[in-house]
Amino acid sequence: MLIIHEQGHSGVPTPWKPGAGKPQKPIWIDLFDPSEEERRCAAEITGLRVPERGDLGNLALSSRIRTDDDAMYLSIPYFADSGEGHHAAPVGIVVTNRVLMTLRFEASPAFDLASESCRSHRWESSADALATLIEAIVNLSAQLMEDVSGDLKKLSDRIFTRERIGTPALRNCMLEVGRLEGAQARNRSSMLGVQRIVSFVRAKKPEWMSDEVELRLRVVDHDLRTLDEFDDQLTNKLQFLLDASLGFISTDQNHVMKVLTVTSVATIPPVILAGIWGMNFKRMPELDWTYGYPLALGAIALSILLPVLFFKWRGWLTGD
Secondary structure, three states: OEEEOOOOOOOOOOOOOOOOOOOOOOOEEEHHHOHHHHHHHHHHHOOOOOOOHHOOOOOOOOOOEEEOOOOEEEEEEOOOOOOOOOOOOOOEEOOOOOOOEEEEOOOHHHHHHHHHHOOOOOOOOHHHHHHHHHHHHHHHHHHHHHHHHHHHHHHHHHHHOOOOOOHHHHHHHHHHHHHHHHHHHHHHHHHHHHHHHHHHHHHHOOOOOEEEEEHHHHHHHHHHHHHHHHHHHHHHHHHHHHHOOOOOOOOHHHHHHHHHHHHHHOOOOHHHHHHHOOOOOOOHHHHHHHOOOHHHHHHHHHHHHHHHHHHHHHOOOOOO
């Protein structure tokens, strides 16, 4: 799909159709999983080389962020802002003094948000459109982090409760921690790419970039640093909840082992007594007792009951 935003237009982006004429003053060309024909059309409209998908995911930083004549080629190798169930895909950005061209392969709420903003804010330049897109990405990432923070608060209330939680429930909590960590990891990777782009553009600051746009990017850079600190807090909280879940599971296992140990110790006296009276000697005084057998059974039962009562009195059979 090829979406065209024209300068001074009504604010409604126009999807390109085969056979349509060239736009008069394109300010943002958005390529969404484009076909070869759409790539050729974008190249003709902008006069720029449309990057290949392999170029966007190149490990070399110089290949991801560079200048070529009057154009700045920027990319985010790992970009995901659509939450769970959506695959991360690279995003390419090419900006000149005339036009902004973006290349993406997955649906993006941030791109949709930036596209809708042109209805209320008429872009003055390609740098203005670029700043709007970056602001939309950062704002959406901040919202995603706030959602993760809210889910962490609910998960913390589930884990730290006075009611005893079983191992299956704690396992579900650990799965929830893994889900939130995965969402935050995707968001973190996207933010890292955006932070590199903002630092690069601010460092280059081409002549055609106005002071107003530079100020907006400075604010975005500050927001990114704040979000980076917030990300550290969320990461520490995730690790804390994971350790707490594992600690509660370990405590339950230790309690089970304690009960088994106490039970085994309580059975030692009756085994000793039964072993004594089970010895096959010819002369045993207890064999001539009228109530020898009931007394032996009573002694065995008492040898079990006394250790159990002692363990209960010490609190070894409870979770305290």
